[in-house]
Amino acid sequence: MVDRAKPGEQTRTPLPGPRQPSLADVAGMAGVSHMTVSRVVNESGPVRPETRERVLAAVQKLGYRPNTAARALVTGRSGTLGVVALESNLYGPASTLYGIENAAREAGYGVAICSVTRPGRTSIGDAVESLRRQAVEGIVVIAPHVTAGRALEAAPADIPLVAVGGGEAAPVPVISVDQYDGARRVTEHLLSLGHRTVWHLAGPEDWLEARDRERGWRETLEGRGLRVPAVVRGDWSPRSGYEAGRALVGKRGLKAVFSANDQMALGLLRAFTEAGIRVPEDVQVAGFDDVPEAEYFTPPLTTVRQDFIEVGRRTFGLLEERMAGGDAGARHLVAAELVVRESTRAR
Amino acid sequence: MVDRAKPGEQTRTPLPGPRQPSLADVAGMAGVSHMTVSRVVNESGPVRPETRERVLAAVQKLGYRPNTAARALVTGRSGTLGVVALESNLYGPASTLYGIENAAREAGYGVAICSVTRPGRTSIGDAVESLRRQAVEGIVVIAPHVTAGRALEAAPADIPLVAVGGGEAAPVPVISVDQYDGARRVTEHLLSLGHRTVWHLAGPEDWLEARDRERGWRETLEGRGLRVPAVVRGDWSPRSGYEAGRALVGKRGLKAVFSANDQMALGLLRAFTEAGIRVPEDVQVAGFDDVPEAEYFTPPLTTVRQDFIEVGRRTFGLLEERMAGGDAGARHLVAAELVVRESTRAR
DNA sequence: CCGAATGCTGTTAGCGCTAACAAGACCACT
DNA sequence: AGTGGTCTTGTTAGCGCTAACAGCATTCGG
Secondary structure (H helix, E strand, O other): OOOOOOOOOOOOOOOOOOOOOOHHHHHHHHOOOHHHHHHHHHOOOOOOHHHHHHHHHHHHHHOOOOOHHHHHHHHOOOOEEEEEEEOOOOHHHHHHHHHHHHHHHHOOOEEEEEEEOOOOHHHHHHHHHHHHHOOOOEEEEEOOEHHHHHHHHOOOOOOOEEEEOOOOOOOOOEEEEOHHHHHHHHHHHHHHOOOOOOEEEEOOOOEHHHHHHHHHHHHHHHHOOOOOOOOEEOOOOHHHHHHHHHHHOOOOOOOEEEEOOHHHHHHHHHHHHHOOOOOOOOOEEEOOEOOHHHHHOOOOOEEEEEOHHHHHHHHHHHHHHHHOOOOOOOEEEEOEEEEOOHHHOOO | OOOOOOOOOOOOOOOOOOOOOOHHHHHHHHOOOHHHHHHHHHOOOOOOHHHHHHHHHHHHHHOOOOOHHHHHHHHOOOOEEEEEEEOOOOHHHHHHHHHHHHHHHHOOOEEEEEEEOOOOHHHHHHHHHHHHHOOOOEEEEEOOEHHHHHHHHOOOOOOOEEEEOOOOOOOOOEEEEOHHHHHHHHHHHHHHOOOOOOEEEEOOOOEHHHHHHHHHHHHHHHHOOOOOOOOEEOOOOHHHHHHHHHHHOOOOOOOEEEEOOHHHHHHHHHHHHHOOOOOOOOOEEEOOEOOHHHHHOOOOOEEEEEOHHHHHHHHHHHHHHHHOOOOOOOEEEEOEEEEOOHHHOOO
8 A cells, every 4th residue: 555646646657548539530530620520519600511410420430529628728617516525424415415416417517526524624625625626617515514614714715615504604605404494393393282392302513404403493492481401412323312312211391302303313212112101102203304214213203304406406506606707695595394294193 | 839937927917817827827936947847746857955945835825726627638637537326315325435435535536426316228328428528537337226237238448447236247347245145144143043934025126236135035045945935025215115014914924024225124113013013022123234223223123234435445446456457357245244133132 | 087877957849629810602782 | 893791611829737858967987
């Protein structure tokens, strides 16, 4: 495992084999100038149908493929977007990535990714820099993390950049699901079942989504003058939900719990089951995300659905607007939807 | 070539915006030729330390960033790999993607992705073509699908390509977790608990992983001369597992079930619970994948762990070898590990 | 003291493509 | 015939970079 040659260095021999056909080769075969071929390929400028046919035939025959590097060099546009993705299988971020990729591909852009294990000022900065070296035209940062916001404060101003689900205070457009509203809805739903208050299993303090969900929960209770129980905090994992569940067991007045995501809710259910607490008969539980599994938990979980495809689409739209030089505005919200299942059925 | 390299002079009027500084700009500021700057930046060739310092200072000051397009144009190497990813939140494929991206980044490569919704001959071909237009140097196809194999038969021979978890019959190197062995181990584990046979909830017929797991299960039973129950088939989703579970309820001799993935196992557990069948007391259930949730199912699920990070690393290694012109061999397996939990505890 | 090896730097020639303009053909009118 | 248009095609000049080689010094062996 010695120092291997990196692609940018010239220590490697060029790839073997005959070189790819160029415009000039096609031009030669079709008996026209390379510019005519360029015009045919890019549909830019008038070409006589007859000539066009000849050129296309030659393109076909030689298997000509435009050289993106040459094109990018002269146009200054690479046709590639960059996405800084949080390396995790968390349902939301992964889904968002695909949403963005789809929208981008439809618009003719390629997508380069750069993953980040732990969001933070430096790592996000590094990722952005790494993408810039790949000459992306714009960048999406999927980093629903508080520190991401700080990292984005120092965001380079000379490249279009938008953030998904984070970067609250940063000078970049942000798009996200309306966590606050979603949390309000779950909390209200739980209260509507006749409970005097709702407990909350929150996500990590340094995630904006966790904060928004917690705020939605808290303000709903406060708005009704209800007691606000102490927050229990997890780290999104089922394990942390399980541990939180064990801590909650036996709390006085524990009738309804809103977990900040479905995975932790799963842990809760597990802990309650072990302790002989029945859901929904004894305690009612709701989650957030609507992961595909949620419908099949024991019992099926009431949760909040987020439309990540829509988030991806809107994100790309925003970035496109920025790249066109427009002002994309500051904050964009996608509505969340309450999905009621067995875990909160009225007794 | 105009006199654009005179020290300290800005020979061009930047029309649309301030263009990115080029080698020539750095050279001008440092009072050297652009070649010297190139040598410093790429650490290719001898440069006097003193000169080097001056150049680096200029690079720093101007915020110089090499133009990848220009470099790619002249070297014929883009420094980018392409990954064809299945658009899904299935735990395996998503994890593999990150594994590959990590290994690639460490080696100095960028990663472009192109997702496909439904694998098939055309869509994978399209994705590969789309990546080629982005001038990737090599391609990884994550497509554990039977049709993927057929699509890869027609794989372009003029670009290094490796497949993850699929493309059995294709003329490309394939790397995957040893599904067959994993399935054998689970089945043997279930049999070791004293059952006369093991039922199997298989994945979609057109997934190679599903086939391998099924084969591992079947041959284990056959090898011991045990009865092989009719296979029940799902589509990986919890829902299909639930439906399969309802179909299995009441089958004679139903004592042990091996589900081809954890999500379906979750559905099974749900169906059994609803039917009053206790796990593991009445029936014992095992899954495959070891998703993070599996440990917190009710009951915690016995399953098979796959090391996707290792898969990603090995995959990149293989691709690198191919890119260097080497023969990467045909099939590479990563070991699977049995994880025993409550759902198969001996009574 | 000479020729050769070495270290450092510069010059030149493209890579394949597009932007911009030039040029020829053809047409319709004066 | 002359003038000005449109349509089609060609020519030229780079984009920013690296490969290859060409200069210079300087050093070294003999």
